[in-house]
Amino acid sequence: MATIKDVASDAGVAVGTVSKVLNGQYVSAENKRKVEESVRRLGYQMNYYARGLKTRYTYTIAVIVPDILNPFFACLVYHIEKELYKLGYKMFLCQSQMEPEKEAYYLRLVSQNKVDGIMGITFNENDAYFTGDIPAVIFDRHFRGPVCCISSDNFRGGELAAERLLAGGSRKLLYIRTGSSLSSETLKRGQGFASKCQERHASYEMLDLGDDADFYPEQGILEALKSRMEGGVPSFDGIYTSTDGLALEVIKQLDHLQIQVPRDVQVIGHDGLRRMNRGDYLVSSIAQPVEDMARAGVECLLRQIRKEETEDITILPVTFVEGGTTRIT
Amino acid sequence: MATIKDVASDAGVAVGTVSKVLNGQYVSAENKRKVEESVRRLGYQMNYYARGLKTRYTYTIAVIVPDILNPFFACLVYHIEKELYKLGYKMFLCQSQMEPEKEAYYLRLVSQNKVDGIMGITFNENDAYFTGDIPAVIFDRHFRGPVCCISSDNFRGGELAAERLLAGGSRKLLYIRTGSSLSSETLKRGQGFASKCQERHASYEMLDLGDDADFYPEQGILEALKSRMEGGVPSFDGIYTSTDGLALEVIKQLDHLQIQVPRDVQVIGHDGLRRMNRGDYLVSSIAQPVEDMARAGVECLLRQIRKEETEDITILPVTFVEGGTTRIT
C-alpha cells in the first residue's frame, strides 16, 4: 500500500502538503494537481486509523443490539448500516445477547478511541457507561442521563391497536406482552392500549408473561389462553401483543385451540414485520417507521460527534397495517 | 484515557517494559507486578489501532453479505459474530446490496490495513480483489483463486430432497430456483436433485425463474404453477425449492390455487430456517449447519491470518428437517 510519504515523494512535495490536499485545505493549484495525479497513479488510500491517532476520529460506529435473529433488530441494523455507509462510516456490529458483560465490553470500545460513537438497543443497567461525553443514541429506552433516545410513538400505537380492534367489532380486549420491563418506551404500548380502552369504556385485560416467555413461549401462552376459555369459547375476542413475534405465537396457539383468526378473535401485533422487509405483513400490526428511526438515530449521533446541539428524545409516528388477522371494516 | 506512557511513569519503568508485559514477553517479576498494578489503577486499555500501525494487525474482520434482512444471512452473521467475539475480534458488518461498487468498496478495506481479513458471501465478479495475499473466506462459492470456500453439501441436499418427496409418495417432481447463477455451489442443489430423480427413474422438471423472481416472485411463480395445471389439477405433486423463502412464496401461491400442502403437493425448501432461530421449522427443508459453517469459516480465516495451512474447500453435511409441508412416513 502506498502511504502519504510515497505520494509526497512522487509528487515532489512535502507530506504536509499532501495531507492538506487530502483534507481539502488550501494549496496552490499547481501542487494540488500534482498531488491528485500521484494519488491516482499510486492508488493511494488513506489509513484512517493512523489519522485517528491524531484527530481522534475513526469514522467507525458501534451498533449494539441483543441479536440480529430478531427480525425487527435486523431491520433496524440493516437501515443503520445503509445510512452510515452513505456518510462514509463503517459499522461494528455488536450482539449483546442480553449479557451484561458482553454489553459492557462493547460499550468500553468507545472509550478506547476505537469508535466515534455508539448506538443501539441495550437492556442492561450499564448506564454508568453513558457519561454524556460519549456520543450515543439509544432506541426505545429513555435514559435519565444525557443520552439521546429515538423511539416511535408507542403510546399512540397502543391506542391505535385498541381503536382498530373495536372498529373490527371486538368487545373483550386482551393485551399480552413479554420481555424485560426495563425498556420503558415499549411499556407505553400497553399504557396507550389501556388508556384507549378506558376512554371507550371497553372491557379489557392486561397480561404480562414476563421475561421467560421470550424464549419458550408456547407453554405460557397456551395456558394463559386456555384459562380464559369456557366450553371452547374464549372470554376475549380481540388481542393486541407487544410484538409481531408474540402475535405469531399467539395465533399458533389459537389455531391449536380451534379458534379462528380473525373470525373469532382479531389479533394485532406491533412492529410491522414483513418477510425480507417487503411484500405482505406477517400479521395486522402497528408498524414502526424503522427506516426513519435509523436515519434519525444516525443523524443524531453524527450531530453529537460534531458537537452540535441535539434533541433529547425524538418520537416518530406509527401506523396501522393490515395483515389478514383483523376484520376489514 | 490512560496511555502506555502514563502506565510507564506511574510504574516507574520505560514504555518498552510496559509494552513487554502487555504482550506477555519476559520481564522481571518485580517490574511485571508494578506494571500490572498501574494498569489496574489507571484502568489502562490498549489502543489496538495504534499498535496495528506497527504490527499490521487490527483484530478486526469485515463480514460481507448482500443484506441481513435475509434470515439465512442474518443467521450466518449471527454465528460469525459470536465466534469472532470469543476470539477477541471485532466485526465490521458490510451489506453489499448486490451492488458491485459497494462490494468493491468494502473489499478494498482489507488492503488499507483496516481489517485483518474478510469473509462472507459475494456475488459479483470482484475476483480481482482476492489476490491470495489477503486472508479471505467465501461461503457457498468456489473461486478459482486461492480463496477458501466453506459450503454445505448442496448436492447431497438436492438428493435428500428428492428422496424425501419420493418417500412421501410424490411421483411428479418439480425443482424451482431463483437468483444469480454465479453462486456455483448452490447450483449443485438442483444437480443433486436431478441426479437422484434419474437414479430412481422418477419424472421431474427443472424450473429456473432467474434473478428477477427474487424481488417480485408472486407473478412469476403463480404463472409457472398455473401453466402446469389442467382442470385444477397440477401436473406435479412434489416441489423442491432452492431456498426456504422461495418455498414459502410457492406455498402461498399454491394456497391461492386451492392446492393443499402437503396433501396434494409436498414442498421442501432449503436452508432450514426457523423463526428467531428456534422452535419449529417454517417449512420442511434441507437444513444447513449454519453454526458449524460459521465456526469453520472463522477458524479458516484465523489460520490464514496466522499464516498456517488451510483447506481449499470445506463441505459440511446437511440434514432433512420436518416442517409440516411433507407427509410423515
Place this chain on the structure above:
DNA sequence: CTGAAAGCGCTTACAG
C-alpha cells in the same frame, strides 16, 4: 503557500 519537525500510542531492534 510550503517545508521541517514534533507528536498521536504503540512496538521493536539496539545498546548497555
Place this chain on the structure above:
DNA sequence: CTGAAAGCGCTTACAG
C-alpha cells in the same frame, strides 16, 4: 533484563 530511540502513517502548529 531494561532503557532510549526510531518508526508505523498521519496531522498540525510553526517558521520561513
